[in-house]
Amino acid sequence: MTQQFADRMYSVKRSFIREILKVVDDPSIISFAGGLPNPKSFPVEEVTAATIKVMKESGESAMQYSTTEGYLPLREYIARRYAKYGIKADAGEILITTGSQQGLDLIGKIFLNKGDTVAVERPTYLAAIQSFGMYEPRFVDVPLMGDGVDVEALRQVLESGPKLFYSVPSFQNPTGITYSHEKRKQAADAFKDCDAVFIEDNPYGDIRFMGEDLPPMRRYMGSGVITMGTFSKTISPGMRLGWLYAPSEIMDKLITAKQAADLHTSYFVQRVVYQYLADNDVEGHIKKIQSMYKVQRDAMVHAIERYFPAGVEYTKPEGGMFLWVILPEGLSSTKLFDMAIQDKVAFVPGEAFFIDGSGRNTLRLNYSSSDEARIEAGIRRLAKAINTLLEESKNDIIDIRW
């Protein structure tokens, strides 16, 4: 017998990153490839204590089925937390999801017909491409500049009538770039009189370790925006706990889609995480993560400054977990990967983050999952590989001239 799969399955590839992660499972490899938070930041003891408390006080309830929307006190907590940005969120506008990734799937599901247009940043988070890709849209991209999206290009793209614009305005994955206050205002302005929905993915917003904290796009836009959030970077990704913050007319459809997708997110996890949040100094905990990542980010930036050859450009993120490197035109980061892995250092070739296979001279480096010593050693090895690649490319040119 022959299985006939849906058309969508022939256009979607598995995540290149997750395939790479399998290659670099070897602990002797210094990996800048993953997107893993530093496990030292996980509040293991506090979450254990929260579990014991929940199970003692309401174990049977925590193990039972619950509502699709999610645990109300948890949604109220999330809603309240937006107040620091001057945003009045209502718990009814918050839907608990099984990680942020599920948020992407639900958004794709409620908005996208086959052939609809989705605009993304250039480069963009590739799991978004993967999730939205399941609904067979057409992708277009809008270039990123150092201070956020190219607004003129965004305006042009919006004129072509996309359903969604997907963006990571703070400490973007993969580039580490953050929209400035001015860019946020301009981007919001571009969405006036426009039916496209701004999808604001904000997994790293809390992990700002320098510069001025900026409000989410919701603050600039009012409506027409869905904000995605997660506890993956502040508590634990293994919990798979995220949320969508959306206007009520959109929320209604999201709940219907969520119900069909998995009924509800683990209620046990929701109860445990809420108990953790209620009983601990969460803001203090987040500050610790910020300090930890700042040390790691500084170690990487300093090692790059010290070891990378001239002509290699890179971003200096003010938060988040990633840094972006642009090699001189003509060099291939895939080739660099093959060389670097011989010397036991890994990263993600940037090509994976472009919808058209361009960006061949770019790469993404993660600093949150390696300590200072390994970052220093890894960047040194990577620099060596870049130098070798540069030498080879010069020889190529000589060969051609010859």
Added chain:
Amino acid sequence: MTQQFADRMYSVKRSFIREILKVVDDPSIISFAGGLPNPKSFPVEEVTAATIKVMKESGESAMQYSTTEGYLPLREYIARRYAKYGIKADAGEILITTGSQQGLDLIGKIFLNKGDTVAVERPTYLAAIQSFGMYEPRFVDVPLMGDGVDVEALRQVLESGPKLFYSVPSFQNPTGITYSHEKRKQAADAFKDCDAVFIEDNPYGDIRFMGEDLPPMRRYMGSGVITMGTFSKTISPGMRLGWLYAPSEIMDKLITAKQAADLHTSYFVQRVVYQYLADNDVEGHIKKIQSMYKVQRDAMVHAIERYFPAGVEYTKPEGGMFLWVILPEGLSSTKLFDMAIQDKVAFVPGEAFFIDGSGRNTLRLNYSSSDEARIEAGIRRLAKAINTLLEESKNDIIDIRW
């Protein structure tokens, strides 16, 4: 601004059951409406102990991202457990899902193009309709008989080339009906030389409290079948932990879809549940649930025998959580619902389980979430409402004659 949602969102309704569950939230109502396991069966203390152990021994790992496929020892445990039915499952054929419901969504996603045909039982589990419905298929149904599907009707439907046949062969939701050994063989035979995939949803298989245990369809079919399983009925539904057991060529696509859907199921939950399974007498625990539900099932069957008027038919399930009632032709279970709720007893009108709005004289009763006294009282009240409805319908006939 006006949101344009995807076409699929205009064809899918929210679960009628979940809407009913909101109505019957009042604890003074005796509810046979839900599909809730008895919370007394939840191993609260054992799961707490398992959490403490996991967090102590490998807390950082349990809170980190993990693989899409799921925790290997858990998948191995699940695979091993099929051996008692003479099925040699490999852990590579098991994918951990966020509850069984996600299994439905993933199956819909990898198989269904808009307009493809999905065959279901008549009546069927309505959350399957909801999940598959998101991919805009055409539904056809195959009648259920007392000992399983009508095989002749199934053969005819298979000739029309459906992509999937969705079935709950053991203690079906909503009817409580179980395919006999003979029916399983015949159904498997009907799938020979046929490209349709048999989707075997088996959430209740372990909850058999009388009769002979029968192997899953996988045993009868070899390939061409995806078996869905869950810990929702044996450990806890609030955990949201299920699995798909599928041949490797299908598994490959399922993993791709799962990755896009939520990266992976809560790893914390997977580790905790595996620890619980490893450290406890699970088979003994399941036997306790069987005994508990048998008492509740018997209480309901006996109360029905005692109180229901002649002409009302009902199933006598050998396992699971539901029993099915057929009122005399012409009586409306929706009308009965309105009457019964006044007397503080609730159930699900059967209409919700038919793809064409028929079955108006049927209803589903859940016995697993009420104790014997409440079952007795609830069935007595329900009988009173049925008698009133019967009286009224006689008067209607008299009126018409008049």
